[in-house]
Amino acid sequence: MKRELRLVKGGEDLGSERDPLAAEAEELVRGAAGQGALEAVDHEALLALALGDEAASFAPAECEAAAALRDALAGAGEHPLAELAGALRALHAPAALAPRTHAALLERALSRHAAAAVEAEGEPQPRSDGHGASAASALARAAEGEPVPPAGRARTSPKRRAWPFVALGTALAAAAALVLVLTSGAFDRERRTGTPTAAAFIQARSTQALFDPAQPFPARGGESERMDRIARARAADLRANRYASWGVR
Amino acid sequence: MRRRSVLLAWAVLAVGLALGPGGCAERPSQDVQAERCPEGVVDEVLLAFLSKARAAHHRADLFELDKDLDGAIEEVERLVTGVRPGGGTPPPEVREVLADSFARLAELRGRLGRFDDAERDLDEGLGFAPEVTHFRGRLFEVRGVVEKERAAALEKDGKLSESKLARERAIRALQQAIDVQEQVIRDALGAQP
Missing domain, CATH: 1.20.5 (Single alpha-helices involved in coiled-coils or other helix-helix interfaces)
Known part of the structure; x- marks a missing residue:
């Protein structure tokens, strides 16, 4: 689902622009920023829950909505706010890419580079087992922990011309991976402890x-x-x- | 050259993979514990001590109302000798509460004529209040009052020279109290001494 986003001022009235989901999201974000006032009942319930009052009760509709959102956040089912929560979570503490996703992205990017380079030379498209693609595949397999077969010698000039792109792409990917790995520790610790400094x-x-x-x-x-x-x-x-x-x- | 650049990139990737997760994995629970329990913050243990001190002093009030000064002393004594947060380096709140409690102990003992015990309480209290605060000022003030009472008692017993010495100590202690309180006011106003 794609939405057009724009910045709004603190007290700006969005009038008829907003749809119900946007209105709810706006209310949540304003509440998180401390601009909205809790209703007395909600405040009491939150306080009771925070202080360990197991008997704190909520309306059945609220419980159902909370359960649906919780399931959606856990990946089981859908909820309109789950997408927003996922986006906010990714903004605050992006999770590391899954190895398979990482490999697929690398393969697609490297194949496209190789193809574009060859196309720019006006030469025929390399076969699917061409050097660039096979290097990408090897990289993808390595990222997944599979053994990488030794690379064969370049035999044709288009493949030779693709090599600088492969090397550049590999270097960039390695640098990005290094940064990701070195910084993900802090995110992991923060997620693990859940406490500020x-x-x-x-x-x-x-x-x-x-x-x-x-x-x-x-x-x-x-x-x-x-x-x-x-x-x-x-x-x-x-x-x-x-x-x-x-x-x- | 090309092969070398690719190999270098792979080497960087390998080093990154080796350093990153390993570094985190080798720092398991200690960091987590440190982040969960940052030192020096207001926590449950501190509040438990303050709550205990509050109750102890209110109980001592009730004993005093019944003219049971020994009962009041026992209450406060239990507080100052009991378990306290921070061990050898208690947080400022604990030190100040202890200083105030020792001042009360000394004042109660002085009223009962136990001047030497009161003197020991004051010395101990001053150890908990090295900074310029009302707590330190009060300890000097109580010392002045105790020495004044001692002087009166000695005079009553006909020990005039000892009484004079006690009176001099009282004058010095009360002057120290005035100096500390003046400094507290100066500090609050941001004025130079």
Whole structure:
């Protein structure tokens, strides 16, 4: 499904432009950006669920919709929002290409390069087992972990002319693979842990800021009130840290 | 030349494949644990300690209301000698709560005439409050009050020279309290000393 996308301003009214799916997506994105207000019932339910209240209940229709979306996200079934979620996920943390997909893309690209080069020379199309294609196939097989047979000698001039493209394509693919492999570790770790870095959390620190600097503590009494104030302030910090660990801000 | 460039590309690919996943695989659970439990953040353990401190001081209040100062001392003592987060290097909140609790212990013991015990509490409390804060200021203030009470007690017993020394210590401690509190205010206002 292809859609035309354009940037919209924060408060822009899209009027009749939007279809129902776009409206729902817009609402979700605005909500994620903190622009929408939760209804009191939803807020209570989310809070209860987050704090471990197993008895938190939702309307049956909501449960069904959630189950359908969950199945679609897991690859079983379809849901209009699953495509959007997949696109957002790919934007945030793209997954590594499956070896078979990678091999197919390489083969198609290299074959096209070889064919275009030969065509530009005005010479006949090389056979499907030509050098460029066979190199691509070998690369594809190597990517899948299969043994690669030794390459044969180039016998004709069109094949010789295709070699620089093959070499260039191979070098580019290798460089891309290297970058992908070296960077995918960070993505994997983030996905595995699901937690942001320490900088996202509120740090333990002096409580002096909770008290009026111009009002020294009395020599006698007042400890309980001070403990109340410290515990209340840090309880709020802990709540914020919990949300941060869940990726919510 | 052509073959060499292709071979080089394959070599780069091979090195990349060898380094990438291997590097991640060789750093399994420790990194994960470190990211899940970043040090120095406000966490459940810290809040549990603060909650315990809060309850202990409220209980001590109730004992004080019943004029049971020993009961109050016991409550606060249990807090300062109990388990605390951070082991040898507790987080700032824990240090400040402990400093405040030692100040209370000293103040209670001073009221009961246990001046030497109070002195030890104050020394220990000051170890938890090395920074210029109200907590440190209060410890000096309590020391001044305790020494003043000691001076009065010594004078009552006819030990005039010892009483005088205690009075001098009280004056010094109270001046230290004033200096610390002044510095707290200066720091808050961003003024130069």
